[in-house]
Structures are given as structure tokens and as C-alpha cells.
Amino acid sequence: SGPGKMIRIRSGSVDEADNGTDGILFPVSDCLPAWKLTTPQSPFESCKVFSEMSASIEGKTLVALWVVALATNPRCKPPLCVSSQVGGGKTALIRAVFRILGIPDQINAVTKNGEGDFWAAMDGGGITCFDNADTTSDWLPDALASAATGGSYQKRKLYTDNQRVTLQPRAWIAITSASPSFAADPGLADRLLTVRLNRRTGQTSEAALYDEIDRQRDAALSFIAHTLAKALADRAPTPERLNQRHPDWAAMAVRIGRAMGKGEEAVRAIRSAEADKSLFNIENDSIGATLLEVMQSEPFDGTASGLLERMKLVDNSLDGKLSEKRLAKRLAKLWPHLEVVFQAKKEHGGHSKQNLYSLKPPKNAG
Numbered sequence: 001s002g003p004g005k006m007i008r009i010r011s012g013s014v015d016e017a018d019n020g021t022d023g024i025l026f027p028v029s030d031c032l033p034a035w036k037l038t039t040p041q042s043p044f045e046s047c048k049v050f051s052e053m054s055a056s057i058e059g060k061t062l063v064a065l066w067v068v069a070l071a072t073n074p075r076c077k078p079p080l081c082v083s084s085q086v087g088g089g090k091t092a093l094i095r096a097v098f099r100i101l102g103i104p105d106q107i108n109a110v111t112k113n114g115e116g117d118f119w120a121a122m123d124g125g126g127i128t129c130f131d132n133a134d135t136t137s138d139w140l141p142d143a144l145a146s147a148a149t150g151g152s153y154q155k156r157k158l159y160t161d162n163q164r165v166t167l168q169p170r171a172w173i174a175i176t177s178a179s180p181s182f183a184a185d186p187g188l189a190d191r192l193l194t195v196r197l198n199r200r201t202g203q204t205s206e207a208a209l210y211d212e213i214d215r216q217r218d219a220a221l222s223f224i225a226h227t228l229a230k231a232l233a234d235r236a237p238t239p240e241r242l243n244q245r246h247p248d249w250a251a252m253a254v255r256i257g258r259a260m261g262k263g264e265e266a267v268r269a270i271r272s273a274e275a276d277k278s279l280f281n282i283e284n285d286s287i288g289a290t291l292l293e294v295m296q297s298e299p300f301d302g303t304a305s306g307l308l309e310r311m312k313l314v315d316n317s318l319d320g321k322l323s324e325k326r327l328a329k330r331l332a333k334l335w336p337h338l339e340v341v342f343q344a345k346k347e348h349g350g351h352s353k354q355n356l357y358s359l360k361p362p363k364n365a366g
Helices: 057-072 090-101 115-123 140-148 206-215 217-233 247-259 263-283 286-294 304-314 324-342
Strands: 005-010 013-018 080-083 107-109 127-131 153-156 164-167 172-177 193-196 300-302 345-348 355-359
Touching: 005 217, 013 217, 057 090, 057 193, 057 217, 057 247, 057 263, 080 090, 090 107, 090 127, 090 172, 090 206, 090 217, 107 115, 115 127, 115 140, 115 153, 115 164, 140 172, 193 263, 206 217, 217 247, 247 263, 263 286, 263 324, 286 304, 286 324, 300 304, 304 324, 304 355, 324 355
Parallel strands: 080 172, 080 193, 107 127, 127 172
Antiparallel strands: 005 013, 153 164, 300 355, 345 355
16 A cells, blocks of 8 residues: 555454564555555456446356455465457456556556467456457467466576576466457366456446546455455365365465355355356367367267268368367367366277267357
């Protein structure tokens, strides 16, 4: 809170203290603009950019859990992926988070050779956003996946010597996209928290939305501080296996939800996001998307060759471009997500030496 004060959050209590108290010193360059503890008010209910967000109840809850958890700083931080067509308010939503904190927007573009810039932003800490990540980028899926699970990046300090520097994934990351081709990577999709937005129908200008946040910033940050204090005091067990890749974040998110009086909603939101990431992967993979269309009507039992013939009936451009062998390899790569979406099963065909596949129409068919 400015260069001289900090808000100290402990189990069940929140107070103001001098910067440097308890051996915690925030450098001037890392301080938020000064704010005051006041009567807490949830920005997710009082600010239209959040309360009128064109998302499901689970999506709204997931955003609130992610924002409040920013101060918890787990080693592995789940990336928030906000997806919608043009006009969904993706970027406005992320800018609102920066606005609550009072810091300049870190809104970046994804460039062809931008991996070094990506890791520099991650090493800087705080929050960073990669906006409109619609163009296919070779490095982005691997970089995002590595950063999400605590990986690092080494490079030469200078091209003229052998001294190396290691960049760490200190920042929380948000990524927005209308056509998230990067989610075709099965490993990355497994690490994302995805929020899907519909096109906004309201007429409120973004300037008015941000002015509303500015007026309520003290109350919003006070709400976050008091919510975290309640979450720290919560010693009750949390459900297991809510998020396979980020179990520590999920456990804290449930406690945050309970502190907000929305424990059941928090569990539903995290479980919904965990289930949705498999569908998100398959629908953004070219072969997976065709498979989704093929499997809308009836189940399939047979070999990769039989499945390919059915896929050609839907997309004749596959004829001559996709072989049975290539399809089998792609199915193997997508398999963990196919099991979730299609209840897929596979067994060796014995004398035929071919795998036999069993897939069912997805639960959201149609």
C-alpha cells in the first residue's frame, strides 16, 4: 500500500503495518498505489465488469477465485484462459484485474520469436497478460505448459560469453483468445483454467466500468484481504482431485470460496473447469474437432481405419491427407482427453495387431 505501509494478512486478522514489519520489505518499484482498509465490498458483485460478465455462474466464480488467490503465490500458478468471439469482453475483464490492483496493464502480444520476452515478463512477477493469442505459435504451448508447472528458462546473458541467467515463472498469467489453437496441445490444455464468454449485450462503456472500479478500489482490496484472512484460518479439509495439475491452488480456492460464503459454488466451478479442459483441447485440435462432429449421433466400435472412413464422410478434405497410422498416433496423443469426452476405451486386437477403439457420443452432443 504505497512505499511506506503494507496490509498484513494473518489467519483471521487484517491490519496495517509499516513496510518492513516482520522482515517483509516491498521495494518501492513493487508497491501498489496506496489504498486504505475500509468496509469490505466484493467487486465481483458490485462492479459491472464482473457481475455482468457474459459467462456461466461457474465461469464467474472461477474468475473470482483466481483473482482473490493472486496474493497467495503458490509455486505452480494455473494460467487463466479467457475465450470468446469478438465482443465478449476478454481484454476488458483482464484490464479490470489490473485496475483493482492499481498497476499499469501488462497486456502483451504473442510474437513469432517472443519466447524470450515471454519469460522476461514471467520472471518480473505480478500479473502478465498475453492478448488475442489467435495466431499459431510454435513456442507458446510449451512455454505456457512449463511456466504453469514451475518450469524455468535458461539463456545466455550476453551472446558474446557463456554466462547464463535463469528466468523463473514468478508471474500469474492470463491469456485471451478467440481461436485458441494453442489449446490443441494436450499437455497445455490440461494445465489451463478456461472461462468461456459470450458476446456482451450491454451498452456500458469500458471507461465507465473502469471508473466504477476506481471508486471502489479500497473496498475491493479490503474484501480480498479479509477473504484471505478467513481462508488462512480455515482448517477444514477440502475435496481431493479437484484439479490434477494444481492441487495446492484448488485447495486454497475452495477455502477462498468458503470464506466468501460460496463453498459449494467454488467446488462446482473448479470441477467444471477440470472437466471442460478436455473438451477445450479436442475442439481446438483439427482432428479432434472433426471427431467431435462425427461422434454427435452414434457410438463407434472398430479400428482406426473404420474411424477414418467415418471422418472422411464429414470432412472429405481428409482423403489422401490423413492416414490410418497418423490418425492412430494423434488419438494416442489426445487419449487422456478422449477418455473424458467420449468415454473412450482401447484394446489390442490380438491376431489383427490393430487397436480396437470404443467411443461414445459426448454428453453435450448437439
